[in-house]
Amino acid sequence: MSEPGRPRWPGSGAANSADEAWLTAIAQAAAGDSQAPLELLVEYLTLLADAAISGRRPREHELAIVRELGRRAAEQGIPAGRVVDLYLSAAWRMWRDLPDVVPYRDRDTVRASAQAVLRAVGEAIAVLVDSYQLATQQLVRQEEALRRELVDDLLRGDPDVARMVERAEPFGLDLGRPHQVVLARPADGLPEGDTSATMLELFILDRFGDREVLVATKEGLLVVLIPATAPSTAPRTIDKSVGDLIHDALIRHRPGRVWRVAAGRAYPGSYGIARSYEEAREALTLADRLRLDTAVVDARDMLVYRVLIRDQAAIVDLIQAVLGPLTQARGGADPLLQTLEAYFATGEVATEAARRLNVSVRTVTYRLDKVKALTGHDPGDPAQRFTLHIAVLGARLLDWPARDLPSGAEAHA
Template identity: 25%
Template structure:
């Protein structure tokens, strides 16, 4: 590669202050014309794609094209592998690079003075050569990642590569109570974890790319946290993971999960003694999370001991329907239900309830008075308080809470 002239280097340096502005415009406006770009999660567009654009432009404008570093393409290749795993179409990915190259050249042309025509021509030739190398490396890395995910081989090799469908198949088998005799997932006892994601965790709603991105990042946290490839069956709402050979949940797992899954992530874990015990442990972990949410507990790690009374009260019995019906008068009043749930979780402390709900304490009093008026249940009576708690729990189902 020939050396750039001092004039070309000087022109590139004058364009560098525009990098942040250009990256924002690319991520928010220029790339919007690409089919499928609008469906990408907001953080992918505004952070990761914009960050890659900034990195690429600075690498070029600061003279990286003059003396390319040996690792100059590593960043682009890592991002390409990540996008492949998230299911971003290859044509969409490559077009962000070609359009980005076009926008950078336009900025250079706008920056150049009339007497810098030769310098601009030099930079154009260097830029298009650099773009050719980057696009080639991106395509190669993307296709390599796809090939690795689809590779066939021994169970041990598939386990090592973390092939997603194989991993999900293992999880399905274990959650059905059947052993997986492969020398990897046959160790007992085992830990079963249930995860429930915050509705906003996947970014742009139920976009397939957003969901795959969420699942991939959560899976990476589980693998790293447990030090093995964890069989898991995850989707946009959450799911189960089974970790053979342990009954301990590493204390750092809940905090690590907050980054990919958001501050609203909930989880619980239960131990299983053998393959046939996994379905019971899976139901228990899921039930603990459901009950904790129904009680208004803060998101995070939930343990059975934390909701022991509530778990008992929520068990169906001959009188369950009649207890649940006590709150029928609150149907269509979600603000009253939420206030009641929060008030019980805050040990009937009106000021604490008001802080949690961002209300004035008098507003809490008015809502609770309305609850008593509609239901006839006085929360000052311990028996009525227990009935209200049981009714809230019994009305909570996997389909959602009462509104």
């Protein structure tokens, strides 16, 4: 049998409809102020009222219900601050109204009641917040796992297009729009728990005003999936390419860290995403093999190198025919190849090539003359320069002369 004047929450076996109305009014007012669901106060008001009247501490089953409410609030996406505000608002409202419901006889009784209420509020909120945070962490891990699986399947080109469209929808992706893939790789590797992906996603959303963005990690790379066109409500006015913007953001995030960024071209559909990814990945590989000193590479700029590497048999023949005689030089072919590379990269300016190689201009001109004498191709002649340049690019792609050139069926593979 309940104690006279003891408040109860509706549905908990309450004895007095007036008490039920009182608690309901407190819950509705607190929920209205905090803009949080009324249901999150179930059991909490009862344990507060009991603490105020009898001084008892919350029971385990009551805290278990509060713990479940914290989990539910996290799953509903209600901000943690709003939930805590709901509980504090209900507490002070109850404390304000208690003297009208249960008359206190003396100061010691009031003091003991206040201590009991504060203790109950502290225990309940501690359980609530702990449960909320745990549930939030689990939701984040689940979302990250789903995101990683989606990105993996998109980059692989999963043949189940209908299923891919359905899975992409919760992430705000419209696979009917053209998308491009941008890859970023740090020179020192991507450690576990690195915050660059989170920073990059926030940067892109802020920069472009477009929710249709995915950033994930894959095999030591940051993978950025971004629409090629912005919504009409958020037009883009960009002076730099997406690759340059991403590289700048990464450098600002952690100064001193060296990144290489590669951007694939934009294509529509889920298969287009896989195609853009392959282009970006191949651009990274080619930039490494060519020893390019640029931090940002675009798949469009690498098309000529893709042509070279895909006709490997022809490029092997070209290297053997044009550059093979360089192996007869004192010191081997590599110093002469380095000189040719620097000479072509600086627009056939010997002084700039010498500065890049850290040698004298006389050394550069001597080596160029040596190339002409051994190969019969003059680097200064426009027609012959083109042949030499293509052969040098092919040599770097195949890492010659550090590695032997492929032969026979291997060259045609």
